[in-house]
Amino acid sequence: MKVKFRIAVLLLCFISKSTFGDTIDNEVDQCSLPENLVKEIESYAPTVNKIINETVNGLYKGTTWQELATFVDKFGPRLSGSQVLESAIDYMLDKLVKHGLENVHGEEAVLPHWVRGKESATLLQPRVKDIAMLGLGYSVGTPTGGITALAIVLKSFDELRQRRNEVPGKIVVYNQDFVSYEETVIYRSRGASEAAKFGAVAVLIRSITPVSIYSPHTGMMTYQPNITKIPAACITIEDAAMLNRMADRGETIMINIRMEAQSLPAVKSRNTIAEIIGAENPEKVVVVSGHLDSWDVGQGAMDDGGGAFISWNSLRILKALNLRPRRTIRAILWTGEEIGIVGAHQYIQSHKADRQNLQFVMESDIGTFTPIGLAFTGSKEAQCILKKIMNLLEPINATMVRNPNEGPDITEWVDSGVPGASLWNDNGKYFWYHHSNGDTMSVEDPHALDLCAALFAAVSYVMAQLSVDLPHNN
Amino acid sequence: MKVKFRIAVLLLCFISKSTFGDTIDNEVDQCSLPENLVKEIESYAPTVNKIINETVNGLYKGTTWQELATFVDKFGPRLSGSQVLESAIDYMLDKLVKHGLENVHGEEAVLPHWVRGKESATLLQPRVKDIAMLGLGYSVGTPTGGITALAIVLKSFDELRQRRNEVPGKIVVYNQDFVSYEETVIYRSRGASEAAKFGAVAVLIRSITPVSIYSPHTGMMTYQPNITKIPAACITIEDAAMLNRMADRGETIMINIRMEAQSLPAVKSRNTIAEIIGAENPEKVVVVSGHLDSWDVGQGAMDDGGGAFISWNSLRILKALNLRPRRTIRAILWTGEEIGIVGAHQYIQSHKADRQNLQFVMESDIGTFTPIGLAFTGSKEAQCILKKIMNLLEPINATMVRNPNEGPDITEWVDSGVPGASLWNDNGKYFWYHHSNGDTMSVEDPHALDLCAALFAAVSYVMAQLSVDLPHNN
The missing domain is CATH 3.40.630.10 (Zn peptidases)
Structure with missing residues (x-):
């Protein structure tokens, strides 16, 4: 719904x-x-x-x-x-x-x-790890071979705006707190375009759920007019939190995202x-x-x-x-x-x-x-x-x-x-x-x-x- | 533990x-x-x-x-x-x-x-569906190409014994109720050999957990002496229940299991x-x-x-x-x-x-x-x-x-x-x-x-x- x-x-x-x-x-x-x-x-x-x-x-x-x-x-x-x-x-x-x-x-x-096709996300640095993910409905796919980029981890759209100069060329990871579905789902629905405005190349969004047993959730997203369409997927609470901890420690985070998603x-x-x-x-x-x-x-x-x-x-x-x-x-x-x-x-x-x-x-x-x-x-x-x-x-x-x-x-x-x-x-x-x-x-x-x-x-x-x-x- | x-x-x-x-x-x-x-x-x-x-x-x-x-x-x-x-x-x-x-x-x-290697389980009949699974520690792998067989779904070792004549050549799926970890884990630890005694070719065991968001759990299993070693993996509560419903309807269930698991x-x-x-x-x-x-x-x-x-x-x-x-x-x-x-x-x-x-x-x-x-x-x-x-x-x-x-x-x-x-x-x-x-x-x-x-x-x-x-x- x-x-x-x-x-x-x-x-x-x-x-x-x-x-x-x-x-x-x-x-x-x-x-x-x-x-x-x-x-x-x-x-x-x-x-x-x-x-x-x-x-x-x-x-x-x-x-x-x-x-x-x-x-x-x-x-x-x-x-x-x-x-x-x-x-x-x-x-x-x-x-x-x-x-x-x-x-x-x-x-x-x-x-x-819209079709999902094959998709994957892989943490490359600081260590190699598969990241469970689900691409979002209407998301564009990545080029063949995917997008490999450094990641920036953010807690909110406010932090996105404050750190806008760090965003170009990066994968934006949203690790927003879950308040309620209605309040938090804006990160899924609008997160891609909000990040693309500042030059992000893709977004990974913490799933919109209060509880997880390493379970990613999908859903619909929307691109704003005249903003570059970048791939968007949800990841688990667990991986979003882990990436946030790595970022807090000042570690370099590099991720590869591959998505065959397309609209037919x-x-x-x-x-x-x-x-x-x-x-x-x-x-x-x-x-x-x-x-x-x-x-x-x-x-x-x-x-x-x-x-x-x-x-x-x-x-x-x-x-x-x-x-x-x-x-x-x-x-x-x-x-x-x-x-x-x-x-x-x-x-x-x-x-x-x-x-x-x-x-x-x-x-x-x-x-x-x-x-x-x-x-x-x-x-x-x-x-x-x-x-x-x-x-x-x-x-x-x-x-x-x-x-x-x-x-x-x-x-x-x-x-x-x-x-x-x-x-x-x-x-x-x-x-x-x-x-x-x-x-x-x-x-x-x-x-x-x-x-x-x-x-x-x-x-x-x-x-x-x-x-x-x-x-x-x- | x-x-x-x-x-x-x-x-x-x-x-x-x-x-x-x-x-x-x-x-x-x-x-x-x-x-x-x-x-x-x-x-x-x-x-x-x-x-x-x-x-x-x-x-x-x-x-x-x-x-x-x-x-x-x-x-x-x-x-x-x-x-x-x-x-x-x-x-x-x-x-x-x-x-x-x-x-x-x-x-x-x-x-x-013991190493897991690549592994997968796929429902082939009555419809094609990936089955999330985790192979169990000490399990043997399957031959290349995996094991493809009809499945029988059981609720208990008692039912296994009662239906022993139906077991030869089959994949046994245990959909045992979760009582407590200590009582229920015997299906994970002993399920393979109990089924192999009656000629099963592999076992898929409902994960030993009271709650699931489509999450398989792994753990150790043990082969009994002088019993054929057959591959053993855990599947989610959700898929075990689905396979049980299909069996209850009299549907033919065919599954392919591939496991590269081996002991080095x-x-x-x-x-x-x-x-x-x-x-x-x-x-x-x-x-x-x-x-x-x-x-x-x-x-x-x-x-x-x-x-x-x-x-x-x-x-x-x-x-x-x-x-x-x-x-x-x-x-x-x-x-x-x-x-x-x-x-x-x-x-x-x-x-x-x-x-x-x-x-x-x-x-x-x-x-x-x-x-x-x-x-x-x-x-x-x-x-x-x-x-x-x-x-x-x-x-x-x-x-x-x-x-x-x-x-x-x-x-x-x-x-x-x-x-x-x-x-x-x-x-x-x-x-x-x-x-x-x-x-x-x-x-x-x-x-x-x-x-x-x-x-x-x-x-x-x-x-x-x-x-x-x-x-x-x-």
């Missing part, structure tokens, strides 16, 4: 769950929903309980995990532009049809096609769609979503196989329970998220005309660990209704609402006023595995996935069944 | 610190040390406080970490038999002399010389010795120790750079403080521990005649995190004296004593009746990094190392200064 760099998000990340709960609950205490709407929402309790029971204890217990494991073991990582992503999309389309979902189809999206012509991909068509207002839509693409390391089980699979499995469960609400529930398995939220952007732009018919949009892309509730953005009134609905999830203890939404693929909708929410889950270890070879099925827990699927199924059903349309902000 | 497989150790590992404390304290309550000995021990409090203050807050604050970082960054991992280990020993001998320690010398030990002729190495020679009874000795060799991955900072460096730095600090006790304090930086406690065995055998002069032997090889106290083996009387001495460490909250000793290099002494103890420290994450590329300086904390060095310096000083000899068990 690509997290938006909002100060609000950062602040919210540091406020405890109970604090959130209190804040929102106080606001909701001030809600004055019509009594009949309150009664209507409460009347959905038996249905929600049935959804929860079937998902968590019944016929569908463990199925999200099983289906996800089968999928990620079969395809492995699914980078935008790759044939394996397209094969994975074909597989999902077939599966959606087989489970009787409706209006199953792919909607074309054109994706950038754009390729066609597809957002994957399936629906339960609404019984009364099929044109009105609730969206549940996650992205099918991943980085080209690990299995993409956490980022974002889990999000995609709780979305499709929640529809499968509602269909199997013969629960057809008034409005349409649409699962969208986005494509091309990691490479810049590309699939979602094209889908949302091409569906502008239908935007006013969106009742509620949901996404899961920051983990499918034990769910706590939803992170919401929308009007006060919509939030009051959502909070009331979330009370129905008391049986799985996932009733909380906080602000704002953090779902990258639905952000464009939410920014345009559509009420939207992302899954809020107990994801404290998310960035240990994020964009690394550690993002595998071993991170996912069957029961937690059941709980997440139950939440998505229940909320999407009630939102789609509700007698009133949620007000948009714009 | 190589942990002995004693049930007692296993049980102790699961009993909480406070439970230990209570048990031992009750025993000590029954101690009846002579009043003058109690007073003598209490009289060392000012000296112990001075040692602690100088180590933790004074001139030597942070020096163990700085010296260790300089060492492991300079040499990296130091496998038995390698030239880098011998260079590291030369460096240490030079450093010991420079800091004015006495009787500095190397004592020859002959080490086995034995080479000469050295145990590294330095002393503060005793003022009154130089022939009587207190030993502090850790091992200088490591596996050939990571930096060997935790296993066992930390143990070796708190040992030598504790002598340096005592020397600088001009504290020369009655008996000799000897630092021994063992060689060849990882490959079978080889250096310690040869040293202890060649010093048999002096054994009765050993007052107390100490070792650190299960981490140098925040110290809690010592894990002791010896007579009741010696334990009573130790417990009284440990009370002097109240200023650093490291007063606890538990049983038994867990130091692998001193085990042969302790088994022969010499009172001995290993550092008991807050090492709950030790096996996350153990024998992996994650064993680097990033695991070590400057303050924790200071505390450990203070403990080793204080206890070795008081033991060497004590007016009475500790009774041996035999």
Whole structure:
């Protein structure tokens, strides 16, 4: 997932769950929903309980995990532009049809096609040592034979500016402290151009994670216009710290970096769609979503196989329970998220005309660990209704609402006023595995996935069944 | 470190610190040390406080970490038999002399010389995927081109026996649950021969660790006599689990393993010795120790750079403080521990005649995190004296004593009746990094190392200064 760099998000990340709960609950205490709407929402309790029971204890217990494991073991990582992503999309389309979902189809999206190729980094001085690394998405490669240069190790962009005269011709190594993903990821996204401005020939960036067992993490970077494009890769916390110690001792550090990375012509991909068509207002839509693409390391089980699979499995469960609400529930398995939220952007732009018919949009892309509730953005009134609905999830203890939404693929909708929410889950270890070879099925827990699927199924059903349309902000 | 497989150790590992404390304290309550000995021990409090203050807050604050970082960054991992280990020993001998320690010398030990060479494992069916792996010490290599075979995935030796008819010609993958290091490591140490008995052609063993970010761990294995030697390597938790899932689905698993591993002729190495020679009874000795060799991955900072460096730095600090006790304090930086406690065995055998002069032997090889106290083996009387001495460490909250000793290099002494103890420290994450590329300086904390060095310096000083000899068990 690509997290938006909002100060609000950062602040919210540091406020405890109970604090959130209190804040929102106080606001909701001030809600004055019509009594009949309150009664209507409460009347959905038996249905929600049935959804929860079937998902968590019944016929569908463990199925999200099983289906996800089968999928990620079969395809492995699914980078935008790759044939394996397209094969994975074909597989999902077939599966959606087989489970009787409706209006199953792919909607074309054109994706950038960056490929990693072979890559390596080697410390040559003060001693010879392989440096584990992962090139960053959109990075250029090196010339054949690589780039061999002295390195300068820096802790911050401030230090880069202060020591700008030492930078020309050097490999810049960033050993920035990890504060939070949102604050620290700027070294990955902007580090190459910031260093290139002062004449650096390449950058090696400490991976954006709080914990490492010598594990490099990849991710997307961006070149600023009119700045020389230099190769960019992430290295482990351990090697960044070692190079920093060597530099502090005044040792000469020389490194060779070889990267075959390149950007190939754009390729066609597809957002994957399936629906339960609404019984009364099929044109009105609730969206549940996650992205099918991943980085080209690990299995993409956490980022974002889990999000995609709780979305499709929640529809499968509602269909199997013969629960057809008034409005349409649409699962969208986005494509091309990691490479810049590309699939979602094209889908949302091409569906502008239908935007006013969106009742509620949901996404899961920051983990499918034990769910706590939803992170919401929308009007006060919509939030009051959502909070009331979330009370129905008391049986799985996932009733909380906080602000704002953090779902990258639905952000464009939410920014345009559509009420939207992302899954809020107990994801404290998310960035240990994020964009690394550690993002595998071993991170996912069957029961937690059941709980997440139950939440998505229940909320999407009630939102789609509700007698009133949620007000948009714009 | 190589942990002995004693049930007692296993049980102790699961009993909480406070439970230990209570048990031992009750025993000590029954101690009846002579009043003058109690007073003598209490009289060392000012000296112990001075040692602690100088180590933790004074001139030597942070020096163990700085010296260790300089060492492991300079040499990296130091496998038995390698030239880098011998260079590291030369460096240490030079450093010991420079800091004015006495009787500095190397004592020859002959080490086995196993080399890893290039190695790889590749899943060929049901899809092509690189499998991260680390060959195990003493493993044979594969023929050129490797071994390509179908795999069978097993959870236990019991299942191996039950499915013995399926094993011939296969690669056995062990996906055993991690219970504890001591219980689970038998799959690494014995897994190859157990599988070879039934006709397996190679084994891939889930790494012996509770936590993984796609990190394989290495270590030593042993071939049983008269059983075909087959290649053995560890793979990550993640891949072992994936292969297990594939097998559970009935998928055909085919793997290629290539290992250039081989055993070369034995080479000469050295145990590294330095002393503060005793003022009154130089022939009587207190030993502090850790091992200088490591596996050939990571930096060997935790296993066992930390143990070796708190040992030598504790002598340096005592020397600088001009504290020369009655008996000799000897630092021994063992060689060849990882490959079978080889250096310690040869040293202890060649010093048999002096054994009765050993007052107390100490070792650190299960981490140098925040110290809690010592894990002791010896007579009741010696334990009573130790417990009284440990009370002097109240200023650093490291007063606890538990049983038994867990130091692998001193085990042969302790088994022969010499009172001995290993550092008991807050090492709950030790096996996350153990024998992996994650064993680097990033695991070590400057303050924790200071505390450990203070403990080793204080206890070795008081033991060497004590007016009475500790009774041996035999």
